[in-house]
Amino acid sequence: AQSVTQPDIHITVSEGASLELRCNYSYGATPYLFWYVQSPGQGLQLLLKYFSGDTLVQGIKGFEAEFKRSQSSFNLRKPSVHWSDAAEYFCAVGLRWGSNYKLTFGKGTLLTVNP
Amino acid sequence: NAGVTQTPKFRVLKTGQSMTLLCAQDMNHEYMYWYRQDPGMGLRLIHYSVGEGTTAKGEVPDGYNVSRLKKQNFLLGLESAAPSQTSVYFCASGTQHSNQPQHFGDGTRLSIL
Numbered sequence: 039a040q041s042v043t044q045p046d047i048h049i050t051v052s053e054g055a056s057l058e059l060r061c062n063y064s065y066g067a068t069p070y071l072f073w074y075v076q077s078p079g080q081g082l083q084l085l086l087k088y089f090s091g092d093t094l095v096q097g098i099k100g101f102e103a104e105f106k107r108s109q110s111s112f113n114l115r116k117p118s119v120h121w122s123d124a125a126e127y128f129c130a131v132g133l134r135w136g137s138n139y140k141l142t143f144g145k146g147t148l149l150t151v152n153p
Numbered sequence: 154n155a156g157v158t159q160t161p162k163f164r165v166l167k168t169g170q171s172m173t174l175l176c177a178q179d180m181n182h183e184y185m186y187w188y189r190q191d192p193g194m195g196l197r198l199i200h201y202s203v204g205e206g207t208t209a210k211g212e213v214p215d216g217y218n219v220s221r222l223k224k225q226n227f228l229l230g231l232e233s234a235a236p237s238q239t240s241v242y243f244c245a246s247g248t249q250h251s252n253q254p255q256h257f258g259d260g261t262r263l264s265i266l
């Protein structure tokens with residue numbers, strides 16, 4: 039069965055510092071991979087996704103993620119964090135399920151940004 | 154603004170009571186989803202629908218029923234609420250080409266006493 043692991047429950051960075059959030063997956067084939075962000079009291083917003091092709095994916099809000107097949111990872115990065123990036127981040131793996139795709143979500147990483 | 158609207162935003166129920174959560178989207182999306190989010194668990198799919206009049210079970214369907222009588226609405230019902238159903242419920246929608254839920258509502262916080 040597919041699974042997603044986000045090893046870091048909570049990360050704190052200073053504003054302006056670089057950020058890397060880790061995501062590892064377990065799946066037999068190349069999965070579809072996603073990163074979502076959730077601000078307090080709100081639903082999830084899709085940051086970026088990887089289906090195939092270039093392993094470095096650009097997303098919204100200055101985020102990028104790199105798919106590394108050899109490490110079964112899809113880490114999210116941002117070169118300079120802004121205070122507004124404080125939120126919870128979820129990695130997800132998509133598995134084809136009938137005519138749709140079923141997403142398995144990681145348990146999330148809470149990002150705190152210090153001024 | 155266009156998007157996914159969930160009602161109500163908050164609700165407290167007693168064990169055994171029933172209720173329906175409403176999700177409405179105005180983007181003409183074919184696919185709609187209901188998730189529940191619990192602390193430290195991420196999101197888990199309850200039920201989903203690939204079009205008007207069709208529904209399917211997700212990962213954790215027990216204790217819930219759904220209906221998609223109109224394309225823009227997806228209802229989640231709890232026939233006999235249990236404390237284990239205390240959670241935050243999210244509705245989402247997407248196109249058949251998107252491969253993932255694209256737009257999420259802001260959630261319904263449900264407490265079962």
